Amino acid sequence: MGQPLASVAQPAPAVGRLVSNTTRERAGTALSLGFVTVFLSVIVALPIAALVWSSRNDGWSGFWTAVSAPEAVAALKLTLAVAALVALTNALAGTLIAWVLVRDEFRGKSLVNGIIDLPFALPTIVAGLLVLALYGPHSPVGVHAAFTRYAIYLVLLFVTLPFVVRTVQPVLYELDTQMEEAARSLGARELTIFTRIVFPSILPGILSGVAMAFARAIGEIGAIVILSGNLPYKTEVASVYVFNLSQSGNGTAAAAVAVVLLAISFAVLLAVGGIRRLATRYERA
Amino acid sequence: MLKKYAVRFAALGYLLVVLLGPLSMLFWRVYVEGAGKAWTALTDPDTIHAFKVTLELVAIAVPLNTLFGIVVALAIVRRRFLGKGLLNAFVDLPLALSPVVVGLSLYLLYGRTGWFGPWFSGHGIQVLFALPSMVLATIFVSVPFVAREVVPTLREIGDEQEQAAHTLGASGWQTFWRITLPSIRWAVIYGVIVTTARCLGEYGAVAIVSGSIQGKTETATLRVQEEYENLNLAGSYGISLVLAAIAIIVLILMTTLRPKEGVS
Amino acid sequence: MSIQVRHVSKRFGNFQALEDVSIDVDGGSLTALLGPSGSGKSTLLRIIAGLEQPDAGEILLAGEDATDSPPQKRGVGFVFQHYAAFKHMTVRDNIAFGLKIRKRPAAETKARVEQLIELVQLQGFGHRYPAQLSGGQRQRMALARALAPEPKVLLLDEPFGALDARVRAELRLWLRRLHEETQTTTVFVTHDQEEAMEVADTIVVMNKGRVEQVAGPRELYDSPANAFVMSFVGQANRFGNAWVRPHDLEIVLEPNGSTREAQVERIVHLGFEVRAELIRDDGEGFSVQLTRDQAETLELERGQIVYARPVKETVFEPGSA
Numbered sequence: 001m002g003q004p005l006a007s008v009a010q011p012a013p014a015v016g017r018l019v020s021n022t023t024r025e026r027a028g029t030a031l032s033l034g035f036v037t038v039f040l041s042v043i044v045a046l047p048i049a050a051l052v053w054s055s056r057n058d059g060w061s062g063f064w065t066a067v068s069a070p071e072a073v074a075a076l077k078l079t080l081a082v083a084a085l086v087a088l089t090n091a092l093a094g095t096l097i098a099w100v101l102v103r104d105e106f107r108g109k110s111l112v113n114g115i116i117d118l119p120f121a122l123p124t125i126v127a128g129l130l131v132l133a134l135y136g137p138h139s140p141v142g143v144h145a146a147f148t149r150y151a152i153y154l155v156l157l158f159v160t161l162p163f164v165v166r167t168v169q170p171v172l173y174e175l176d177t178q179m180e181e182a183a184r185s186l187g188a189r190e191l192t193i194f195t196r197i198v199f200p201s202i203l204p205g206i207l208s209g210v211a212m213a214f215a216r217a218i219g220e221i222g223a224i225v226i227l228s229g230n231l232p233y234k235t236e237v238a239s240v241y242v243f244n245l246s247q248s249g250n251g252t253a254a255a256a257v258a259v260v261l262l263a264i265s266f267a268v269l270l271a272v273g274g275i276r277r278l279a280t281r282y283e284r285a
Numbered sequence: 286m287l288k289k290y291a292v293r294f295a296a297l298g299y300l301l302v303v304l305l306g307p308l309s310m311l312f313w314r315v316y317v318e319g320a321g322k323a324w325t326a327l328t329d330p331d332t333i334h335a336f337k338v339t340l341e342l343v344a345i346a347v348p349l350n351t352l353f354g355i356v357v358a359l360a361i362v363r364r365r366f367l368g369k370g371l372l373n374a375f376v377d378l379p380l381a382l383s384p385v386v387v388g389l390s391l392y393l394l395y396g397r398t399g400w401f402g403p404w405f406s407g408h409g410i411q412v413l414f415a416l417p418s419m420v421l422a423t424i425f426v427s428v429p430f431v432a433r434e435v436v437p438t439l440r441e442i443g444d445e446q447e448q449a450a451h452t453l454g455a456s457g458w459q460t461f462w463r464i465t466l467p468s469i470r471w472a473v474i475y476g477v478i479v480t481t482a483r484c485l486g487e488y489g490a491v492a493i494v495s496g497s498i499q500g501k502t503e504t505a506t507l508r509v510q511e512e513y514e515n516l517n518l519a520g521s522y523g524i525s526l527v528l529a530a531i532a533i534i535v536l537i538l539m540t541t542l543r544p545k546e547g548v549s
Numbered sequence: 550m551s552i553q554v555r556h557v558s559k560r561f562g563n564f565q566a567l568e569d570v571s572i573d574v575d576g577g578s579l580t581a582l583l584g585p586s587g588s589g590k591s592t593l594l595r596i597i598a599g600l601e602q603p604d605a606g607e608i609l610l611a612g613e614d615a616t617d618s619p620p621q622k623r624g625v626g627f628v629f630q631h632y633a634a635f636k637h638m639t640v641r642d643n644i645a646f647g648l649k650i651r652k653r654p655a656a657e658t659k660a661r662v663e664q665l666i667e668l669v670q671l672q673g674f675g676h677r678y679p680a681q682l683s684g685g686q687r688q689r690m691a692l693a694r695a696l697a698p699e700p701k702v703l704l705l706d707e708p709f710g711a712l713d714a715r716v717r718a719e720l721r722l723w724l725r726r727l728h729e730e731t732q733t734t735t736v737f738v739t740h741d742q743e744e745a746m747e748v749a750d751t752i753v754v755m756n757k758g759r760v761e762q763v764a765g766p767r768e769l770y771d772s773p774a775n776a777f778v779m780s781f782v783g784q785a786n787r788f789g790n791a792w793v794r795p796h797d798l799e800i801v802l803e804p805n806g807s808t809r810e811a812q813v814e815r816i817v818h819l820g821f822e823v824r825a826e827l828i829r830d831d832g833e834g835f836s837v838q839l840t841r842d843q844a845e846t847l848e849l850e851r852g853q854i855v856y857a858r859p860v861k862e863t864v865f866e867p868g869s870a
Contacts, residue, residue, distance in 0.1 A: 123486030219383025
């Protein structure tokens with residue numbers, strides 16, 4: 001550092017000591033928070049605010065009319081039902097896949113692990129097109145499910161595949177296998193070990209993955225828009241309904257239904273936060 | 286013992302049906318439609334322009350979100366302030382939000398009757414049905430990714446290295462460049478890759494704000510749908526093939542640069 | 550319940566963890582598996598428990614071949630170095646686990662759990678979660694949990710390794726007393742020879758996957774089978790071919806026929822004892838243990854030249870270790 005010994009007599013310079021950087025630290029915090037706030041406001045907060053505001057353009061009655069319109073209700077019901085089914089399927093399949101990826105060994109496992117992220121990497125419109133090719137009119141496997149609700153279910157399974165797998169994997173990986181060995185030495189059968197020891201520990205991981213898969217399934221549009229035919233009351237999901245309303249110039253009604261979707265998204269985020277807190281409650285003394 | 290094989294079989298079987306089934310369709314359909322026709326569609330000027338638009342959006346959105354992601358991650362992990370929970374919620378919101386809601390909210394904000402609409406049109410700046418709104422939409426949907434990768438890495442590393450740098454005389458800026466940034470390098474790179482993939486694949490939000498004007502405000506993904514609507518299946522599959530090829534490259538990068546090991 | 554290990558071998562990849570190991574553990578005894586890291590002691594313990602399978606050899610429990618028996622059926626209690634506590638269960642539920650899965654009546658389980666909580670002195674902590682306990686408390690809970698289903702054998706894998714010195718000393722004593730009370734066959738693994746000497750009746754010294762010697766503490770110290778055992782259990786100095794304990798060296802101020810010249814390099818006062826570190830005329834270092842009085846009589850100080858003579862030395866056959 002090259003500090004001459006003579007300077008020892010003087011108070012040490014402020015450069016190494018965080019304490020006297022408080023003013024500079026506070027300025028730094030203010031600067032970064034300022035940037036972050038402006039960025040998020042412009043990009044996220046203001047548009048959302050405008051949306052919520054616009055939904056009330058026709059007053060509460062207009063809001064309610066838009067949200068309770070039969071077509072809207074049908075779309076929302078379909079969306080929620082399919083999303084719930086998708087979330088449930090993922091809970092089972094995702095946990096199974098995560099288990100195999102963490103606990104099992106076989107040739108090509110790392111390839112399989114890599115493929116899981118494909119739905120994250122692939123544009124959703126392409127996913128929709130491919131599922132259409134597989135299960136549509138020219139289906140090579142003789143399944144003709146396109147333009148039906150099953151098609152929506154199938155393509156959403158594709159799109160939401162990584163969610164539960166990726167939230168359960170790290171939890172399983174971190175799990176102390178000695179807990180299972182202890183249970184074994186105490187006489188527990190393998191199934192008991194899974195239900196009493198492993199499952200409670202991975203449940204938070206499963207739940208947060210399920211919540212994110214659910215939110216994604218509710219909001220998905222790209223994968224569905226070609227594939228489902230968008231038949232009102234039959235295969236029209238909420239996101240497509242909102243899209244159509246906006247294109248036909250009825251921004252207020254569209255905003256009202258969109259606010260419902262927004263509320264669901266917020267609820268999911270709250271749930272995920274709650275799950276995280278629940279998961280770590282055993283760690284906090 | 287048998288149970289182990291049954292479990293493995295079930296998991297791999299599911300993946301085969303749900304994941305690989307659709308994927309295998311791609312090459313087959315291009316083959317069926319005719320590679321020649323696909324190529325013609327790909328070299329159509331409007332398609333080329335669509336790819337250009339997509340690249341432009343990526344080129345603007347990714348760097349901005351990278352900068353934002355690093356700054357917000359540092360703020361959340363290293364600084365103390367009120368409202369961290371709220372900040373986290375806003376950063377994470379795009380993950381749970383439908384792209385249609387995103388697009389609609391921008392449409393309403395910058396539309397003729399929106400809060401900002403009149404100001405921009407009064408100054409001769411077109412936001413909707415033009416690149417600016419598409420940029421805003423793309424940034425909105427891809428906000429969380431860099432931040433979400435950097436935050437856990439920063440937490441895990443801790444600030445001891447930075448403290449050491451301070452005691453050795455480094456200024457805040459030097460510490461950031463020489464210590465902090467290198468330590469989060471791989472998390473940032475991974476975040477950039479995921480953000481890029483998200484921007485490339487964006488459909489719903491951009492569809493609403495852009496009006497999908499052929500040759501002007503169409504992106505590659507919008508063009509896939511346009512070609513399909515126009516019964517030009519070869520075009521659809523052709524563009525999809527290019528997008529899928531990019532996706533596979535992205536996937537390979539993601540797999541090799543994945544920060545944490547979830548596989549034993 | 551007695552344990553017999555017959556010609557057990559185990560390898561992990563290229564690493565031979567155990568090679569043709571055979572030992573006999575008497576029912577009701579307290580045995581230590583002692584050795585440095587990599588000696589195979591933990592592997593052997595886990596094979597006895599059924600948590601690992603040997604590549605060759607058998608394990609007999611109470612005379613019956615248990616080699617192919619899963620851990621659930623062996624009636625062994627196992628205690629892990631890092632507790633392996635069921636994090637999402639309370640102390641009570643942890644301890645009760647072995648009984649609950651055997652579908653014991655609730656009243657009986659409750660009574661036994663309370664009895665054990667008292668035994669391990671965790672009264673008042675029954676409703677807490679492991680994260681809220683100290684390391685020593687967690688290990689006591691783990692012991693209670695292992696004991697609850699009345700195992701015929703208690704196995705402990707470096708049970709006190711993760712704890713600080715004072716807690717370790719307390720729990721050693723406590724384990725000894727517990728054994729005296731329950732008379733359960735107990736085998737524990739340790740790398741700490743002092744711990745083995747203090748707690749166990751019989752010590753199995755292991756090195757590089759083989760058994761070096763099986764004996765009681767005194768015999769191990771006084772009659773080590775080979776150089777490894779001699780240097781691992783207690784301190785030992787090398788004088789050419791012979792090994793000498795630090796307290797078996799006499800220090801005098803005048804040379805006589807059988808003494809070697811040495812210079813005092815360092816004097817360490819360990820309370821009642823004094824350890825002097827010296828360097829011989831051939832440059833080799835060695836240590837001598839004296840009482841305080843002896844050191845004072847000699848007026849030992851740094852740099853002093855003195856003369857050392859082994860009072861008792863041990864020579865091993867070449868090839869014994």
